[in-house]
Amino acid sequence: xxxxxxxVIDSLLVMGFGVQHSLLATLRVKRVVRARTGxxxxxxxxxxxxCNVAYxxxxxxxxxxxxDHVVWHLSGAPMVVMFVLxxxxxxxxxxxxxxxxxxxxxxxxxxxxxxxxxxxxxxxIPWKVGSRRWIRFPVHTAFFGMFFCxxxxxxxxxxxxxxxxxxxxIGSILYDKRLLTLARASYQPYVDVTGLIxxxxxxxxxxxxxxxxxxxxxxxxPLMHLPGLVVGLGLGAMYHFLIGATADTPMGMLKAGGAGxxxxxxxxxxxxxxxxxxxxxxxxxxxxxxxxxxLSAAVGVVTWGVVGWxxxxxxxxxxxxxPLWFTVQYLGHVFAFLANRGKWSAxxxxxxxxxxxxxxxxxxxxARPAPVGTAASIxxxxxxx
Numbered sequence: 001x002x003x004x005x006x007x008v009i010d011s012l013l014v015m016g017f018g019v020q021h022s023l024l025a026t027l028r029v030k031r032v033v034r035a036r037t038g039x040x041x042x043x044x045x046x047x048x049x050x051c052n053v054a055y056x057x058x059x060x061x062x063x064x065x066x067x068d069h070v071v072w073h074l075s076g077a078p079m080v081v082m083f084v085l086x087x088x089x090x091x092x093x094x095x096x097x098x099x100x101x102x103x104x105x106x107x108x109x110x111x112x113x114x115x116x117x118x119x120x121x122x123x124x125i126p127w128k129v130g131s132r133r134w135i136r137f138p139v140h141t142a143f144f145g146m147f148f149c150x151x152x153x154x155x156x157x158x159x160x161x162x163x164x165x166x167x168x169x170i171g172s173i174l175y176d177k178r179l180l181t182l183a184r185a186s187y188q189p190y191v192d193v194t195g196l197i198x199x200x201x202x203x204x205x206x207x208x209x210x211x212x213x214x215x216x217x218x219x220x221x222p223l224m225h226l227p228g229l230v231v232g233l234g235l236g237a238m239y240h241f242l243i244g245a246t247a248d249t250p251m252g253m254l255k256a257g258g259a260g261x262x263x264x265x266x267x268x269x270x271x272x273x274x275x276x277x278x279x280x281x282x283x284x285x286x287x288x289x290x291x292x293x294x295l296s297a298a299v300g301v302v303t304w305g306v307v308g309w310x311x312x313x314x315x316x317x318x319x320x321x322x323p324l325w326f327t328v329q330y331l332g333h334v335f336a337f338l339a340n341r342g343k344w345s346a347x348x349x350x351x352x353x354x355x356x357x358x359x360x361x362x363x364x365x366x367a368r369p370a371p372v373g374t375a376a377s378i379x380x381x382x383x384x385x
Contacts (some may be wrong), residue, residue, distance in 0.1 A: 003155060006064035013059040014077040016358050018167035020055060024048045027178060041121060043115065045108030049330055052207055053323045057257050061250035061318025062170045069155040079151040088177075089145025093167050094298045096139050097329075099129045104290025107326065109333035111173070113286055116337065121223045122283065124242030128190075128218045134199035134207035135173045135303035136190070144168075146318070172196050205288035217284060218291040224278055227271050235263045235296060236303020238326065261326035267296045267328055268335025278346065285344060297328035 023029060025048060030041045039047075074082055097103055104110035110122050131138040147161035155337060179187050193204045200207065219225075240257045244250065261328060271292050277285045300325050308316045337344050 001064065001068055003069055006066055007155060007159050009062070009064050010156050011163055012141060013062060014163040015167070017052075017059060018163075018171065021048070021052060022171060022174060024051060025175070025178075027181065028343070040111070042108060042111040042232070043107070045106075046112050046330070049326055053257075053326045056319050057253045057323050060256075060317060061086045061253040062246070063248075063317075063319065064156060065248065066155040067216055070157050071153045071155055073150045073153075082151045085145050085149035086151075089142050090151060091189060091302075092144060093139060093142045094302065095203075096142065097293070098140070098294055098298055099216075099219060100132055102216075102287055102290065103329050104286055104333055107330050109304050109330045110290055112215075113337045116334070117282075117341075119282060122286075128211060128213045131199075132194075133209055134194055135362035136176065136194050136196055140168050152314075169197065182212050218287045221278060224275070225292045225295050227274050227297055229294040231267045231270055232296040232299025233301025233303055235267060235328065236307065238263065238266075239304035240307050243304070243320070244314075245311045246314075246316050248317045255318065256323060257327075260324045261331070263297075263300060263324065263328045263333035265335055267293060267300075268332040268337075269339045271296065272336030272339025272344070272379060277346070282345075286333075286337075289336050289344065290329075291330040293336050296330040297325050297332060301325050323333050325362040350352045 024044075029043050033039050033044055034041070059089055097106070102110075104113075105122055113123060113330055114120065131141075147157075147164055150157060153161075173196065176191070180191070190208055190213075192207050193206070193211065194200060195203075224322075239256075239259050242262070243252065243255045247256045272289070275289060275292055276286060279285050301321055304324075305315045305321065315321075
């Protein structure tokens with residue numbers, strides 16, 4: 001197959017991800033799903049995340065490599081600069097998810113756990129922590145360095161970087177519009193003092209620093225997440241044993257998918273068993289639990305990537321990185337809850353169905369704090385993301 005044909009296939013694979021991702025995230029689809037199944041918008045995020053994982057694994061298996069067509073190959077100081085920028089961008093990506101987001105809420109695992117536990121679904125409230133004081137979607141900012149800052153850029157990787165970041169910008173704009181549609185009164189002041197992807201350095205140098213917004217609650221006691229660090233190192237070793245140093249073939253993608261599922265089960269069962277609830281509020285307990293699992297997921301992928309990089313001189317393909325991350329942090333949270341359901345449900349107080357308030361549409365709760373779980377023991381502490 002010629003290089004042009006390969007690049008066309010790769011472009012279509014990337015664009016296909018954007019189409020399915022945007023389609024599943026539209027308010028119209030969520031309204032239809034809710035009308036037909038009763039599934040709330042936050043619960044639908046679980047379906048979105050799993051569809052994304054499946055698509056990325058499939059795209060990775062079908063990806064057409066053009067290793068013989070190098071666009072640039074840097075050496076010396078320029079190579080070091082690009083290498084540092086690439087590593088910094090990937091580390092920033094993990095830092096954002098672990099410290100500036102509540103992964104359980106952002107990707108839907110807390111919603112699924114709430115349904116399993118018979119608890120009221122969570123609501124989202126934005127934080128202004130870290131870079132989110134200036135940028136509304138900093139993860140999307142990190143994508144530019146993650147995909148463009150490669151010391152050696154082949155034609156297929158350049159196509160990936162260009163198409164991904166075109167969709168990155170378009171998707172950010174569409175997501176921003178959805179949030180404005182759902183919660184303009186509370187979201188507009190945040191929009192006025194922040195940038196979509198780039199900080200408003202000259203327009204509003206202080207960003208959202210002067211806005212009153214909730215403070216993060218998932219790292220209030222960092223040592224409670226130590227099991228996630230230990231389990232994550234074990235996951236990295238397991239990935240290397242099961243997948244190898246790279247995963248850039250259909251069989252490699254299949255191994256990555258299987259390793260992610262196994263990692264989710266093992267990490268969830270271990271963390272759910274050894275960790276202990278450190279709050280009287282069920283919602284806070286799930287924030288703590290999902291954060292510990294997310295830490296293990298991130299450390300596992302980073303450990304595997306570093307070992308592979310040392311062995312081969314290049315990091316494993318991101319098409320294996322992201323499914324491993326999503327699968328473990330999402331399903332791992334669910335298995336952690338199921339590992340000792342009695343322990344992680346003890347703080348729930350039963351309520352009559354008639355007393356349960358209707359869940360709000362996605363992100364609309366940013367207009368007003370709302371409880372997670374059921375009963376008065378949870379109503380005091382709105383969850384945030």
